[in-house]
Amino acid sequence: MLSILHFGGQQVNICGDIIKIRTVNMRTAFYISDGTALTAEAFGHALLSMFPVELNHKTLPFIDTQEKAENVCRQIKQALNDDGEPPLIFHTFVNEKLKSKIVNCGGIGYDFLEQFKGSVEQQLQVKAQPKTHRTHGAHKNYNFRVDAINYALDNDDGKKLNQLDDADIILVGVSRTGKTPTSLYLALQYGIKAANYPITDDDDFEHLDLPRELKLQRHKLFGLTLNVQRLHEIRSGRRQGSHYASMQQCRFELQEVEKLYRREAIPFINSTHFSVEEIAAKILAKTNLQRRRF
Amino acid sequence: MLSILHFGGQQVNICGDIIKIRTVNMRTAFYISDGTALTAEAFGHALLSMFPVELNHKTLPFIDTQEKAENVCRQIKQALNDDGEPPLIFHTFVNEKLKSKIVNCGGIGYDFLEQFKGSVEQQLQVKAQPKTHRTHGAHKNYNFRVDAINYALDNDDGKKLNQLDDADIILVGVSRTGKTPTSLYLALQYGIKAANYPITDDDDFEHLDLPRELKLQRHKLFGLTLNVQRLHEIRSGRRQGSHYASMQQCRFELQEVEKLYRREAIPFINSTHFSVEEIAAKILAKTNLQRRRF
Known part of the structure; x- marks a missing residue:
């Protein structure tokens, strides 16, 4: 049986050979x-x-x-x-x-x-009173968050249009632009009730319009968009080689939806280079939305 | 027109009256x-x-x-x-x-x-190279997280039983014990794929058993439970005065599910006093589950 000695990020076996156990000594x-x-x-x-x-x-x-x-x-x-x-x-x-x-x-x-x-x-002018679980403990904000998460789930992907009165914000965008993760993050991190609605109109993307229910909540709408290449990559991950994932279709949908944002004066961000945290923080900064949780 | 002077958290109007603008000087x-x-x-x-x-x-x-x-x-x-x-x-x-x-x-x-x-x-032995967006920027972990979020949504509340091979963990528990928020938090924060499955059996709660699909994944199961009073409060928020929300029913379901956990050797925690962050951290600590994201 070989006995093994450790030193650094390397091991030396009984014959004196050095065996690297990691590529670098981390x-x-x-x-x-x-x-x-x-x-x-x-x-x-x-x-x-x-x-x-x-x-x-x-x-x-x-x-x-x-x-x-x-x-x-x-x-x-x-x-x-x-x-x-x-x-x-x-x-x-x-x-x-x-x-x-x-x-x-x-x-x-x-x-x-x-x-x-x-x-x-x-x-x-107060002495510190350290206590475990004060930073990340359950507290009065708990119900807000769970309510917000349930709201985001119930109102994901345009599932319901009759609860939009309760929304703090309504994210819109074409398929695969990050609406769902962002809605859930807003709920979990900030206790904000975010609905989201997919802009899809396979028959008539050139004459995009918003449903009446969204128009009534226009002040709550916030658009997401991406660079064409990034959307193409994400969609290809779901349906490789499809019309839906093609550069042409991605370019077309993004052009049309951005026109819609401008026409309807919907604030929007291009989230190509942003994480979910950054998108959420940018939305808060742009909308002055009040978080329910600190 | 009254001109107003500020001092501290109070205002003084032109007649010298002090008007409190906040209850305390925060x-x-x-x-x-x-x-x-x-x-x-x-x-x-x-x-x-x-x-x-x-x-x-x-x-x-x-x-x-x-x-x-x-x-x-x-x-x-x-x-x-x-x-x-x-x-x-x-x-x-x-x-x-x-x-x-x-x-x-x-x-x-x-x-x-x-x-x-x-x-x-x-x-x-390296000089700091500060860069914005390094801490919370989009990076190679992004796809893991979005995949994990989509997985949690697809496998919420026992919706599917044919994707459990892909789960990193499967949360179980009676209705309203925090399975959904915890699954989503595990996905968002750690890139972990968490399914969840509700233990319900209205007809025969006394002879609780797990479906075959879950038994095959027994090593991935993790139970959540709550104190009776807390579950009663949460359920009353949804269906005030119902049998479902009654102290009696909550006590009964929790007793039976905890028996099941013990019988099947499913690790579990009572999350009454914990936030979602704490529940997730405790699950990681108890299971040695590997996070996909740092």
């Missing part, structure tokens, strides 16, 4: 918390996104007992051993004892809450 | 960025959640021109004037010129990226 970033670790992730990802460096990412949420903390400590030491460099530890602990356990295992700790706490205490 | 927290401001929000909310203080929150994303920055500067000065105290400014700018404009308008700036940049540079 350093590890840990995101650790006694809560969800969502804040530790948001913080660490934002910071690391400034660096053109690949890392292994490990999120360890709900580290809320001494035993779990000891297990994490072993993982940190293991990473130090495997990578040959100390891992970066982005952490947000409420429990000071657990925190002190974690920061003394050989990693490089980043504690942004601690860093800024003193200054905010001074400004607000 | 200070303002701004979240400002030349990107989505999602990182600035996550950072500021986490920090402020440690303080039992109410604030006005204002998010200003995509402040990417000198003109927009000047407008923001006016808003900061206005808040200082209205509140009587300098607002707190949580910001994440890539553009240094715009940042310097924003931090010199009379607010108290918090710049966590700047604070930790030097240390990470030293650790990684």
Whole structure:
């Protein structure tokens, strides 16, 4: 049986041959918390996104007992051993004892809450009272969100036109321009009730018009559009080689729908280079829509 | 015409009467960025959640021109004037010129990226290369997420049983225990394909069993449950006074479903006190499910 020694990102077998176990010797970033670790992730990802460096990412949420903390400590030491460099530890602990356990295992700790706490205490003239589950815990906004999600599901893809009075916003666009993910994200992230309606008219795309129900809600309409090439790619992923996915049809539909937006004075964005988060944030910025949730 | 002077959160009219314009003199927290401001929000909310203080929150994303920055500067000065105290400014700018404009308008700036940049540079031996839209921009993970969202929609509420091979996880539970929001959140946040299946059996709840299709995927099943009182409240919001919403029926269904979970060795959590974020994070922690997205 071969016994194997670790060093760095490599292994050495008993014959002294070096076996690469990773293509590069990647350093590890840990995101650790006694809560969800969502804040530790948001913080660490934002910071690391400034660096053109690949890392292994490990999120360890709900580290809320001494035993779990000891297990994490072993993982940190293991990473130090495997990578040959100390891992970066982005952490947000409420429990000071657990925190002190974690920061003394050989990693490089980043504690942004601690860093800024003193200054905010001074400004607000109040002592910090850390509590788990305050950032991402269930609270009074919960019902708003679930209502908004149910609303988005019920009013996806033009399924119903009799609930549009309740909409905060109505997204419109041709097929596959991101209406559904955006509606759901608006609901989950901001508690906003977003309906969406597909602009399709196979028979007569040249004389596009909005149904009466949408015209009555014109002030709530918001259009999405894409570059032709991107729409072609997305549609080809669904129906390769179809008329529906052809460059020609994509170009035609996008031209016509953008004409419609202009004619009806519907605000719109081209979301080709944007993530769902960015599209949602842009819509909020453009419409002054009030979020129900902070 | 009355001319009005501001001080603090109050106004004084020309006769010297004090008119309260807010019930309390609330200070303002701004979240400002030349990107989505999602990182600035996550950072500021986490920090402020440690303080039992109410604030006005204002998010200003995509402040990417000198003109927009000047407008923001006016808003900061206005808040200082209205509140009587300098607002707190949580910001994440890539553009240094715009940042310097924003931090010199009379607010108290918090710049966590700047604070930790030097240390990470030293650790990684690489200079930071800030770029907008790196944290929340569209990238190769985009298709995973949209696929996962479409999967969750197609496989919501037991709609289909022939796509369960593709599921990463299958959430089960009685009606109104949070299966749908959790599935969608897993898709949006982590790119995980989550199906969900409602445990209902009006005729014979005492002899609950899983359909054959689910039994074949037993290793992917994950149960949700709630406290009786909470389920009663949620169901009453939908069908007040119904048998379905009664304490008796809720207690009965929850008892039986929890028996089923134990009998079939299905891992489950009681999500009464958890937000969607926490439920999702707990599921990940309990199942070692691999997220597709960081």
